Amino acid sequence: MHSTSRPDRPGRRLAGLLTRGRLLIGLGSVIAVAATTVLMPTSASAATTICSNRTGTNSGYYYQMWSNGQGSACITLNSGNSYSTTWSGIGDFVAGVGWSKGSGHTVSFSGSMHSSGGATRVSLYGWSTSPLVEYYVMEDYNGSAPGSGTYKGQITSDGGTYKIYEHLQVNQPSIQGTATFEQYxxxxxxxxxxxxxxxxxxINAWAGYGMKLGTMNYQILATEAWGGGSGGSSITVH
Incomplete structure (x- = not known):
């Protein structure tokens, strides 16, 4: 869901799922989801393939599947903490598993991602309210490293160096409907x-640059793709 202009785009997607405005990472434009669409949370069993917009729980984990309707995309819930995705000719989609309420916990993940055409990202992704913020910790991506918005600095964490950006999303879909909000x-x-x-x-690094999160909403290890490409991913969250 995004539209961050995506910072690519992040801003909208997820947000959208709940009210159906979604987010995304931003490479330029977050997922533009119809803010009027409402996704009904449901429960799912293992090895369930979902190819329509949906959120719910599976073996204690929250999951999300969202697409803007262009091309095809599906998520297969292999178990509560493991999923795979496929997409083809996609306009924009984001899917993943995690928690209905995010936190500052430590998340381990493993998997693979392959794609052809378009743009693809695997990120720790979530939202907060008061203030309304869409955030990404991008771990894997195709092509050059994404970056848009205002560059703030760097952080070293978990054996890697990360560049920090802040990006304003104006009148974009969010978990609270169409809104103006920041992307971290x-x-x-x-x-x-x-x-x-x-x-x-x-969370601490963002706050050090004046980028504070509010009350945590959902948080997932997400695969996101847009721009007409095709591909797949297989991710396990530990």
């Missing part, structure tokens, strides 16, 4: 397919 981005300079994200380190 931390982009790993050397992408990895597995690793650890100490979320509190990024």
């Amino acid at each position: 981005l931390a982009v790993r300079t050397s992408p990895v397919t597995s690793g650890t994200v100490t979320v509190q380190n990024f």
